[in-house]
Amino acid sequence: MKSLFNYIKEVVYAFVSLAKGLLLTLRYFVTIRKVNITEEYPNNRTTTISVKERFYGEVVLPHDENNEHKCTACTLCQIACPNNSIQIISKQIETEDGKKKRVLDKWVYHLDSCTLCYQCIDACPQDAIEMKNSFELSVYDRTKLIYQLNRPGSKLKEKPTVKEQQS
Amino acid sequence: MISMIEFTDITAWIHSLLLSVMTPTWTYIVELALSGVTALVVLLVCVIIMVYMERKVAGFMQLRWGPNRVGPYGIFQVIADVIKLLLKESFSPNRADKVMFNIAPALALCVSLMALAPISWAPGLTMWDTNIGILFITAISSMGVIGILMAGWSSNNKYSLIGAMRSGAQIVSYELSAGLSIVTAVALAGTLSTTGIIQSQADGWWILKGQIPAIIAFLIYVIASTAECNRAPFDLAEAESELTAGYHTEYAGMQFGIFYLNEYINMAIVSIIASTLFLGGWMPFHLPFDYPVVHTFNYIMDFIPTWMWFFGKMFLIIFFMMWFRWTFPRLRIDQLLKLEWKYLLPISIVNLLFAAVIIVLHWHL
Amino acid sequence: MNASTVIFYVLGSLVLVFGAMTVFSRRIFRAAVYLLFSLISVAGIYLLWGMDFIAALQIIIYVGGIVVLIIFSIFLTQRSGEKLPPPIQKRLVWSGILAVSGLGLTSWIVYNYLFSASTLPIVEPTVHNIGEQMLSYSKYGYVFPFEVINILLLAALVGSIVIAMKKKETKTTDETTHITK
Numbered sequence: 001m002k003s004l005f006n007y008i009k010e011v012v013y014a015f016v017s018l019a020k021g022l023l024l025t026l027r028y029f030v031t032i033r034k035v036n037i038t039e040e041y042p043n044n045r046t047t048t049i050s051v052k053e054r055f056y057g058e059v060v061l062p063h064d065e066n067n068e069h070k071c072t073a074c075t076l077c078q079i080a081c082p083n084n085s086i087q088i089i090s091k092q093i094e095t096e097d098g099k100k101k102r103v104l105d106k107w108v109y110h111l112d113s114c115t116l117c118y119q120c121i122d123a124c125p126q127d128a129i130e131m132k133n134s135f136e137l138s139v140y141d142r143t144k145l146i147y148q149l150n151r152p153g154s155k156l157k158e159k160p161t162v163k164e165q166q167s
Numbered sequence: 168m169i170s171m172i173e174f175t176d177i178t179a180w181i182h183s184l185l186l187s188v189m190t191p192t193w194t195y196i197v198e199l200a201l202s203g204v205t206a207l208v209v210l211l212v213c214v215i216i217m218v219y220m221e222r223k224v225a226g227f228m229q230l231r232w233g234p235n236r237v238g239p240y241g242i243f244q245v246i247a248d249v250i251k252l253l254l255k256e257s258f259s260p261n262r263a264d265k266v267m268f269n270i271a272p273a274l275a276l277c278v279s280l281m282a283l284a285p286i287s288w289a290p291g292l293t294m295w296d297t298n299i300g301i302l303f304i305t306a307i308s309s310m311g312v313i314g315i316l317m318a319g320w321s322s323n324n325k326y327s328l329i330g331a332m333r334s335g336a337q338i339v340s341y342e343l344s345a346g347l348s349i350v351t352a353v354a355l356a357g358t359l360s361t362t363g364i365i366q367s368q369a370d371g372w373w374i375l376k377g378q379i380p381a382i383i384a385f386l387i388y389v390i391a392s393t394a395e396c397n398r399a400p401f402d403l404a405e406a407e408s409e410l411t412a413g414y415h416t417e418y419a420g421m422q423f424g425i426f427y428l429n430e431y432i433n434m435a436i437v438s439i440i441a442s443t444l445f446l447g448g449w450m451p452f453h454l455p456f457d458y459p460v461v462h463t464f465n466y467i468m469d470f471i472p473t474w475m476w477f478f479g480k481m482f483l484i485i486f487f488m489m490w491f492r493w494t495f496p497r498l499r500i501d502q503l504l505k506l507e508w509k510y511l512l513p514i515s516i517v518n519l520l521f522a523a524v525i526i527v528l529h530w531h532l
Numbered sequence: 533m534n535a536s537t538v539i540f541y542v543l544g545s546l547v548l549v550f551g552a553m554t555v556f557s558r559r560i561f562r563a564a565v566y567l568l569f570s571l572i573s574v575a576g577i578y579l580l581w582g583m584d585f586i587a588a589l590q591i592i593i594y595v596g597g598i599v600v601l602i603i604f605s606i607f608l609t610q611r612s613g614e615k616l617p618p619p620i621q622k623r624l625v626w627s628g629i630l631a632v633s634g635l636g637l638t639s640w641i642v643y644n645y646l647f648s649a650s651t652l653p654i655v656e657p658t659v660h661n662i663g664e665q666m667l668s669y670s671k672y673g674y675v676f677p678f679e680v681i682n683i684l685l686l687a688a689l690v691g692s693i694v695i696a697m698k699k700k701e702t703k704t705t706d707e708t709t710h711i712t713k
Contacts, residue, residue, distance in 0.1 A: 011510060011514070018495070021494045021495065022490060022491075022494050024494075025228040025490065025493060025494040026490065028227065028228050028229075028230055029224065029227045029228050029490075032227040032230070032232075035230050036230055036231065036232060037230045037231070038230070038231050038232050040232070192535075264559075264561070264562070266562075267561075267562065267565065297584050298584070298656075298657065298658055299584045299585050299588050299657070302585070302588045302589075302592075303584070303588050305588075305592065306588040306589075306591035306592045306595075306596065307591070309591070309592055309595070309596025309597075309600075310572075310591060310595050310596055312596075312600055313565075313568060313595070313599070313600070313603075316600070316603050316607075317565060320561055320603075320607070328607065331607075332604070332607055335600060335603070335604060336604075339596075339600060342596070353659060357659065357660065358658065358659055358660075359658075359659050
């Protein structure tokens with residue numbers, strides 16, 4: 001008798017648990033306009049599209065409003081790069097007080113061979129480069145994937161002197 | 168009933184029109200062909216709607232939009248798919264049994280279409296109004312497994328063979344509980360003819376009049392027929408994670424398309440039978456009580472045309488089957504057989520006994 | 533010659549042709565499928581004679597039950613996809629002679645038996661009438677064969693359960709020996 005009771009209990013419990021699942025999907029079905037998670041990508045590229053900050057899209061060299069970057073052309077990123085995607089071309093210039101100084105000429109970035117491994121950014125002592133979450137990077141020709149990251153006419157951002165820091 | 172154009176008027180008009188231009192024999196032949204083609208076209212339109220509906224339902228239940236690129240709301244997606252299937256090459260594997268391989272899809276389709284004959288579409292609109300209608304459909308659906316077995320065997324592929332075996336075991340075992348629930352409804356109605364069963368529900372559907380046994384039989388029939396159609400959660404026959412695509416692994420192009428079509432035709436037929444047996448087919452929703460309010464309600468219900476009731480109920484049950492498919496995970500083969508032999512079959516036998524008691528004591532309304 | 537005669541001859545020849553192909557085919561799966569077509573044609577003849585109920589039962593029992601069971605057992609046999617070896621000549625001759633003489637005997641009996649038309653009232657094959665006939669214990673009632681078949685089927689069911697039943701003790705010992713190995 002007890003086994004029969006257990007049998008019936010099992011059947012009823014099975015129906016209850018199935019009904020729970022069914023009600024969940026029915027709720028999704030009815031309220032699809034609110035709960036829908038589809039990104040309608042080409043339609044919403046100018047409006048609601050959102051890519052997470054942590055997405056690795058490409059390496060960028062940020063410039064501030066004075067067209068200054070923080071790269072000192074130390075080539076640590078170039079050494080850290082496992083597949084030679086970075087080429088730092090530097091040049092010698094003379095400063096006002098007559099000293100010779102090595103500055104960045106071209107920061108060449110080969111996106112076609114970059115695996116977005118983040119090692120260059122970890123290696124950079126100046127935090128000059130960072131990863132951006134851009135994703136519309138496809139082009140029709142492979143040669144177009146070679147970028148120069150420093151803008152024309154940009155220069156190294158001068159470090160604030162101790163005096164300036166105190167004030 | 169309100170005065171409106173009935174389907175019987177249309178058929179009578181066509182009959183007299185044909186008789187005026189040709190001999191009775193030719194009229195008979197033309198009417199046979201005409202009714203067959205009409206039923207086929209109606210069914211194909213239903214299948215197109217069902218494929219679109221399945222994708223939309225699947226999408227909505229998985230928090231997606233479903234197809235929305237081809238045409239407004241993606242309504243032309245199915246047509247694009249059909250064109251793609253038609254343009255693809257159908258080929259048979261080298262070491263397959265070629266004759267069987269090519270016959271199998273056609274046989275499967277023929278068997279499903281044969282079940283259309285005794286279906287009552289509307290008052291007076293039945294292709295073959297026989298007194299064994301439901302029994303004939305049961306017989307035909309027990310033949311449906313042959314096409315699958317042939318396809319699985321002749322492909323000369325172990326996935327196909329295992330899929331066909333599973334499908335066969337599943338269909339043969341779930342036939343029992345589906346049959347017993349059909350018997351429950353037949354015992355309530357007292358006839359095997361589809362028209363007779365629908366007419367017996369003129370004062371209320373069996374799911375309302377037949378007390379608890381009718382409800383249990385309806386649930387068991389829906390579960391068992393989902394299994395007979397090889398649909399999820401009972402789609403072990405084509406479990407893609409284990410068997411690639413089951414019995415139709417080797418099929419391409421329109422031969423695969425026929426199996427696909429066959430699945431949806433089976434679904435449509437199963438839902439038509441469920442609605443005929445338990446939800447009154449084309450019969451409007453009537454309440455079996457004798458109050459003035461109820462009479463008014465029944466009268467208002469008569470204003471909704473019968474074809475709307477028929478297809479409404481059909482698509483309601485199809486929606487249930489889709490709902491199951493996109494909610495439940497797939498069963499293992501031992502769970503599948505356990506469900507049938509340890510739960511559905513004993514419950515439906517006991518249920519049939521209860522139904523017999525209720526019928527003998529006239530407790531049904 | 534009207535349409536029903538034509539249909540009868542078509543169905544009859546289908547029965548015979550597929551029956552012969554069942555016997556003569558050397559691929560066992562194809563033989564099963566030919567048997568299926570032969571049985572469906574028999575159901576077609578029943579339909580032609582207006583015996584819808586018998587036709588439906590023919591399809592349910594023979595096509596849906598027996599042929600599916602045969603196909604299942606073919607699936608489970610080894611190397612069933614290959615052609616069977618050709619039969620031995622001596623056996624071929626003997627079995628041919630026996631088959632022909634059996635056919636001769638049967639047809640001789642059929643031709644010499646006077647088939648008289650039944651004088652019993654025709655019973656409409658509705659569910660109600662079939663049920664009454666099945667359980668009627670008056671003259672021409674079927675309650676005795678019905679019950680005999682019931683007992684036979686029950687015995688078969690119980691027997692299959694007994695065969696399929698696992699013995700719990702032996703199973704546990706098997707498992708333990710397996711683990712100790």
